[in-house]
Amino acid sequence: MKTIVISAPGGPEVLHLLEVEDPEIQDDEVLIKVAAAALNRADTFRRKGLHTPPPAGSSPYLGIECSGTILAVGKKVSRWKIGDQVCALLNGGGYSEKVAVPAGQVLPIPPGVSLEDAASLPEVACTVWSTVFMIGRLSPAETFLVHGGSSGIGTFAIQIAKYRGARVFVTAGNDEKLAACKNLGADVGINYKTEDFVARVKEETDGKGVDVILDHIGADYLQRNLDILNVDGRLLLISMMGGAVTEVNISCLLARRLTVQVIEGQLKIFPIPMAAPVHDSTKLGSSGCSLVQGKQSAQALSVILDSQVEPAILKFKTRMTQVNSGQLSSYQKENNEFTMTLRA
Incomplete structure (x- = not known):
């Protein structure tokens, strides 16, 4: 399969399209044929060598969310079947034609959201739901x-x-x-x-x-x-x-019983117990730069591998997957899994 690799830490010029072996799935994983992968700030940090190395056993390639069609399922997987169209939160590998994903990180595509646009949902949906509602109890x-x-x-x-x-x-x-x-x-x-x-x-x-x-x-x-x-x-x-370094007056924590929680670092301080226009092909690297500079307002980048293009050149579409409140039917959390339902 083809994937995007980083030749060395640096700017967009270090990204290259390379032919590599197909991933092998474990018993609790599924193999997805990638339709689109979203561009996240974490990808640009990893390209620069600034991001924490992925956990052992993770894909060595870029891309932390994608959408596509399931090509194969592991022996212990019962929820998903070959041919299902899904989106997924990844431990890397989204910028590839195929990616192996733990079944528990795979999500159904909500009705009314296209296969390509769904690539931009897992990271924001999981982050917001787990942070704001499960932890923050809004x-x-x-x-x-x-x-x-x-x-x-x-x-x-x-x-x-x-x-x-x-x-x-x-x-x-x-x-x-x-x-x-x-x-x-x-x-x-x-x-x-x-x-x-x-x-x-x-x-x-x-x-x-x-x-x-x-x-x-x-x-x-x-x-x-x-x-x-x-x-x-x-x-x-x-x-x-x-x-990361500052000085604060912590008296307000006690006076108003405030909670400060650093989500990724797991540090806890408890005082008491939209659819944007489509833009045609361009360089992935340029998109990565503008994302870091904050120019990709209200947009998610769906990256589509094209075997006919030159190394480090991808076709991508700039979209915003807008979940209008009028279309939103329900959000459910069952068995620690997040399900979003939309009305057509």
């Missing part, structure tokens, strides 16, 4: 702030939080991004470049603050996030784009 009628509302995580978080009855606040860097967030259901949009989001949140909540914050900035926002959490508020950190 409930109907609570208030929710997501920083970077026009990002992939942000756009998904807006829609599901709004559907489940929360009042949704977002921050973004320009009015165009804020308009996109409002179109997805955000109640309050804050341009962090021209407004003080602390003052605006306090104004909108009569000084109480919000109940849950989903943050990827880290150090730069930590004190300000704590300042705008309501009593029993929960701060969920999923990245540290604004740095």
